[in-house]
Amino acid sequence: MDRLKKTTIQDIADYTDISIGTIDRVIHNRGKVSRIKKEKIEEAIRVLDFNPNLLARTLVLGKQYVICSLLPEAMTPEHYWSLPKRGVEQGAQNYRDFGIELDSRTYSLFDESSFVENAKAILERNPEGVILAPLFERESTWFIRQLEKRKIPYVFIDARISGHKNLSYIGPDVKASGYIAGKLLDPLLADGDAILIVNMVKGIGNSAHTGTIERGFRDFFKTAEGKPRRKIGAITIPSMDEREVVRELTKYYLRNPGTGGVFVTNSNAHLISKYHTDHELDIRVIGFDLVQGNIAEMKKGTIDFIISQRPIYQGTQAVRSLFDFFVNKKMPTSIQYVPLDIIIKESMDFYIRCQG
Amino acid sequence: MDRLKKTTIQDIADYTDISIGTIDRVIHNRGKVSRIKKEKIEEAIRVLDFNPNLLARTLVLGKQYVICSLLPEAMTPEHYWSLPKRGVEQGAQNYRDFGIELDSRTYSLFDESSFVENAKAILERNPEGVILAPLFERESTWFIRQLEKRKIPYVFIDARISGHKNLSYIGPDVKASGYIAGKLLDPLLADGDAILIVNMVKGIGNSAHTGTIERGFRDFFKTAEGKPRRKIGAITIPSMDEREVVRELTKYYLRNPGTGGVFVTNSNAHLISKYHTDHELDIRVIGFDLVQGNIAEMKKGTIDFIISQRPIYQGTQAVRSLFDFFVNKKMPTSIQYVPLDIIIKESMDFYIRCQG
DNA sequence: AAGAAAAGTGTGTACGAACACACTTTTAAC
């Protein structure tokens, strides 16, 4: 059969009657080549549509790219932070044969020193690139200064610190996520219903982050045209302990009857919806992230909407961006907002199964 | 530096003092190898964690895999069918160096014979795999019979025909998409509001398909607990000509005042929302697919929800499934439902930018 | 016990690109 293979350097050589050595020099713009031959070769490359075979190139160069990732630790396998981690690992796996080697590290959200320790170990290792979720602002700032000093490129995922020379931020538009939550929750409520915003702070909470979400959420209700203003309350629960949650919620609801909907600004909506079930309250709930707890509650119908920020994709995309930067010298887009997936009970399964 | 490379066959050879030829035979379970050496090698593979380098393997085998895709033609570049096509092409591009070669063909939705012609050309070409959107049921049935006779594996994308030996279906759960549309539309409406379902049939419409969507949609309103029943009307517009649309809609609305929401079962919601704007009607609209027309209308706020079935991803995933089947002999999951993305004005941009 | 068949093993070449090296031709210097 024809089965026409791709054109190779040898094809260019045959076509132009020039050795592959010279062609190689033209391709890499290295060494001396006469103008005549150079033009002839460049034409042949166009005419025969030559594209260097990345496989062969990778193989012969034999370069290894070490990527270190530093993400928060998932306290349980069902915890949110296990997802970006899985994404990063999956991404590294995809590019394994291309020389990508991953050193995946985690730090405790309750312990800045664990961050610093791992950061130091990463600097020690002198990797080709770093993937960082910068939840500790002070320590992260210090870390990326060190990276910049050593000219090690890094990308942020899931969160970011402004004003630094990171290659890219891959994560949600946080403010938009709050706004969207507001827009989705509102039509589920009756006219007079009030709203409660629940911030849960576990470990060292990223307060700037939750603040932005809340602002986005309130923005919706400010800008909504023609809608009656709603009463919006907010509480901050400084723990994830169940008893603590129960106590704080009870305190609030006793003082604020008429709450029709709750917006949970992190991945713990399931704690709130469980409370509602236990106390036979008919209150709408919207929260973030397809973690195990939320999945179960959503299935029961006690959570109405989950907004997901493609945590796995964030990880794979981070690796892909670094790889493209290493191999193709392609600067990634500096802000890569992930889609904010709006998920309901009926569409949940599709998201769980599609690990894209 | 350490920069420890991956273990290679040669490493296994050094470790076991056996030649790479024998090791190769163990890996491929071919030829004769003594039990002693075989076990020694298998142990070394485990201990040293050997994984064959896919790049080197691909390079030496030099096999080309021709994939033919047969999708409906996009009449304009903004048309829905340009998206799965782009996905397929992008996917093929990704695996180009691995020997994937794409022959991308389209057929007219108005002309069965164009389907048959292209199908014949594909059979002629005798490709390693086929990607098919089987919108013409009769002709598709004939085609896949031919493929089965020739033992050419094929995957369906976007639509499917049951009872055949396709490798995989990659597309939406059509019924669920209707149900979800119902669930999203309902809370946007006032209590007494009625609903209109618009089916537009262009070319040879896949009537089974739209029927299923409509059934899913109505199912929501049947099973919705505690909700007052809504009046649900439906019209079928046998054309996409604007004047035709205007006439049919006017006819309906004149007879059915009190319609608060419209569900458009294909990608032409923008035609309906434009009508509403022109006639100063305040009616909610939900439809499918992020095509140019819908994007513009959504931006104006005249469409409330778009449900997207990841058309680009469908294409890339189809190629990936075939590639995995060719190279890793991995049978794909037989039904790969894509996530049904629920998109609103505020989340639209993220989806447009993220071509994942 | 000889010889053939079967079982078991190692070597060499190929894939496509990169690069070191060696080699030839041109140019410049005096």
Place this chain on the structure above:
DNA sequence: GTTAAAAGTGTGTTCGTACACACTTTTCTT
């Protein structure tokens, strides 16, 4: 007009794997 530097060019080896081929050893057969 000789020589050296600069410019220009081709060859050979390498990466990790697959496979054809050649080769050695063991096992049957009669």
